[in-house]
Amino acid sequence: MSTADLLADAVCKRFGAHLAVDSLSFSVERGSFFSILGPSGCGKTTLLRMIAGFIAPDSGDISIGGASMRGVAPNRRPVNMVFQQLALFPMMSVGENVEFGLARRGLARAERTRRSHAMLERVGLGGAAGKRVDELSGGQRQRVAIARSLVLEPALLLLDEPLGALDLKLREHMKIELKQLQAAFGTTFVYITHDQSEALVLSDQVGVMSHGRFEQLGTPQDLYYRPRTPFVAAFVGANNRIVGRVTSLDRACVELTTADGWAVRAAAQGSVAVGDPVEGFVRPEIVSLARAPAELPAGHPVHAGEVESLLFDGANSAVLLKEERTRREFRIALPQTGRFSDLKPREKVLFSFDPERAACFPARPGAAGLDDSRGRP
Amino acid sequence: MIGAAAGPRWQGRLGLGLLLAPAVLWLGALIVLPHVDLAVLSLRERVGPRHYVASLAQYRTFFTEPLYWRVFVRTAVMSLLATFLTLLLAFPIAWIIAKLARGRWSSLLFILCLIPFWVSETVRTLGWMILLRESGVLPSLLVKLGITRTPVELLYHDATIMVGLIYTSLLFMVIPLVSSLESLDNALIEAAYDLGAGGPTVLRTIVIPHAAPGITAGCIVVFMLTLGNYITPTLLGGKDSQWFTEQIYNEFIVRFNWEQGAAFGFLLLALSTAMVIVGLKLAGQRFGDVMRRT
Numbered sequence: 001m002s003t004a005d006l007l008a009d010a011v012c013k014r015f016g017a018h019l020a021v022d023s024l025s026f027s028v029e030r031g032s033f034f035s036i037l038g039p040s041g042c043g044k045t046t047l048l049r050m051i052a053g054f055i056a057p058d059s060g061d062i063s064i065g066g067a068s069m070r071g072v073a074p075n076r077r078p079v080n081m082v083f084q085q086l087a088l089f090p091m092m093s094v095g096e097n098v099e100f101g102l103a104r105r106g107l108a109r110a111e112r113t114r115r116s117h118a119m120l121e122r123v124g125l126g127g128a129a130g131k132r133v134d135e136l137s138g139g140q141r142q143r144v145a146i147a148r149s150l151v152l153e154p155a156l157l158l159l160d161e162p163l164g165a166l167d168l169k170l171r172e173h174m175k176i177e178l179k180q181l182q183a184a185f186g187t188t189f190v191y192i193t194h195d196q197s198e199a200l201v202l203s204d205q206v207g208v209m210s211h212g213r214f215e216q217l218g219t220p221q222d223l224y225y226r227p228r229t230p231f232v233a234a235f236v237g238a239n240n241r242i243v244g245r246v247t248s249l250d251r252a253c254v255e256l257t258t259a260d261g262w263a264v265r266a267a268a269q270g271s272v273a274v275g276d277p278v279e280g281f282v283r284p285e286i287v288s289l290a291r292a293p294a295e296l297p298a299g300h301p302v303h304a305g306e307v308e309s310l311l312f313d314g315a316n317s318a319v320l321l322k323e324e325r326t327r328r329e330f331r332i333a334l335p336q337t338g339r340f341s342d343l344k345p346r347e348k349v350l351f352s353f354d355p356e357r358a359a360c361f362p363a364r365p366g367a368a369g370l371d372d373s374r375g376r377p
Numbered sequence: 378m379i380g381a382a383a384g385p386r387w388q389g390r391l392g393l394g395l396l397l398a399p400a401v402l403w404l405g406a407l408i409v410l411p412h413v414d415l416a417v418l419s420l421r422e423r424v425g426p427r428h429y430v431a432s433l434a435q436y437r438t439f440f441t442e443p444l445y446w447r448v449f450v451r452t453a454v455m456s457l458l459a460t461f462l463t464l465l466l467a468f469p470i471a472w473i474i475a476k477l478a479r480g481r482w483s484s485l486l487f488i489l490c491l492i493p494f495w496v497s498e499t500v501r502t503l504g505w506m507i508l509l510r511e512s513g514v515l516p517s518l519l520v521k522l523g524i525t526r527t528p529v530e531l532l533y534h535d536a537t538i539m540v541g542l543i544y545t546s547l548l549f550m551v552i553p554l555v556s557s558l559e560s561l562d563n564a565l566i567e568a569a570y571d572l573g574a575g576g577p578t579v580l581r582t583i584v585i586p587h588a589a590p591g592i593t594a595g596c597i598v599v600f601m602l603t604l605g606n607y608i609t610p611t612l613l614g615g616k617d618s619q620w621f622t623e624q625i626y627n628e629f630i631v632r633f634n635w636e637q638g639a640a641f642g643f644l645l646l647a648l649s650t651a652m653v654i655v656g657l658k659l660a661g662q663r664f665g666d667v668m669r670r671t
Contacts, residue, residue: 052571054567054570073570074567074570074571075570075571075572075573075574075575076573079571080571080572081567081568081571083564083567083568084564085562085564087562087564087565087567087568088568089565089568089569089582089583090587091583091586091587092582100569100572100574100582101572101573104572104573104574104578105573148572149572152572152573
């Protein structure tokens, strides 16, 4: 593909007996925002450091802007990185930080100053060039770190969980700012994070990574609505996970029954047969809640439960139920109309969901909860 | 200090005073008082048996007798050179201990730097003499290897003094350097590489500015130790070592001219103070910041 800024071809990296990155191939289109999402220890940092050039892959190749990066040192790559702790140089002023890379390219002082001032202006820090790094707030430092990289006009900007050190409010704010910066500069961003909300909000494409491989690569909508593996279904967004064995099969829907006898219907993903261990996933927001059977949409299996607790969180409020017979936890998003805001703990309710919108996967080897009597929300 | 917050103010003061008392007594009795006495000594002149008058004659002698101030300048220059060479040698060692060696290796290397100090300086220096004297280990090895035809005298050279001084000072340079390099975040080095810098640029723009207080602290300590060293230059340099501390020793012990010796002592004190001030100015460091790093 000619429009790919980053191309990874069967990249492998092994640390001793641990395979950190397992023959990974993918491409990132020019000007897009690409996220690598995964839990800690999944190999995403190793992958990023290989792209930056701090680690060499054992096999496979990484090309940036069409040129192979094999044997190219980090200071010779058209790539810049925003570090997790930002790594601004404390011995230099803000302006000197931004000029650092330009000076390494041998630009004259006047030109360096002009470009760094222009860049600081663009990230909303005009006039901060003379300040010391420790005089800035967390969000301002973030912008200096990005400005320091973008002033070099790299083909690729790598971001290593740059929002991890910020508090929640600032993180939400910086998320929007990052997205706007990326749109304004048009630089290809490769962003790694373990925070699924960051990945979903920011990205054009997300690779969900686990054990050195991509479980799924797609748009945020794909990952959320059409997860292809149980790992992605469990990792991206909130989900009710129900583990059991297939008890009956028709067309595209299966009935899975838990070890303690709760039967749930869901759409089969991949090939499953009667008796197979499976994992079912039901998103909290596809479930309808009712006090009387007539209030529920017709044609879907009805389940009964008892309110355990109300989890009020504004627009993200939910109710935590116990399924009536098995006492398994089940989470349901509350409608925004405030209709069920008067629910009380221990109240009996009914719930149902469209089995077509719930997903059922062949169980992963060693998946927790198969013979466990309690489920997980 | 215990109970200082609860009790009246004078109790807190008393507690603080008592805690500081041993150190204050120590400093007063063993450092300040003798120096006051030496200052008085240095400012008088013997005009007859048991008859002294106040005068600047001792200091005048220093400036009118070329031997004295030549030795003085030589000691200062050699000490500066020893400090610089120690820094050059200690920096890679400190870098390996702080950045490259992991866990046990790092402490092992540290202990290797410390081990020579388990032996007293005199014994250590005598050990050097056994190795270096004409009939010693190294000259006979050189003959055996066919590098020299006859054993050469390796003692009593300026270079020998230098080797001995650096050996004695190394640890005092390594310690502050390790602590200042350890506090350098590796991400800063990686970030500099990532922004296009090469090794020498990273050293110049990131590592040295960060380690500057540690470098200054190490240099001050090593310079003072070297300038005031007596055993190493005397034993390794012999009669011709021409170290200023040796002059002071001679005035006090050999010539029994305490007045002259005291004046030399104060000149040495003034020299080391002046050098430290100039060094701090050149490095752009403040004394308090530097001492906090050691």
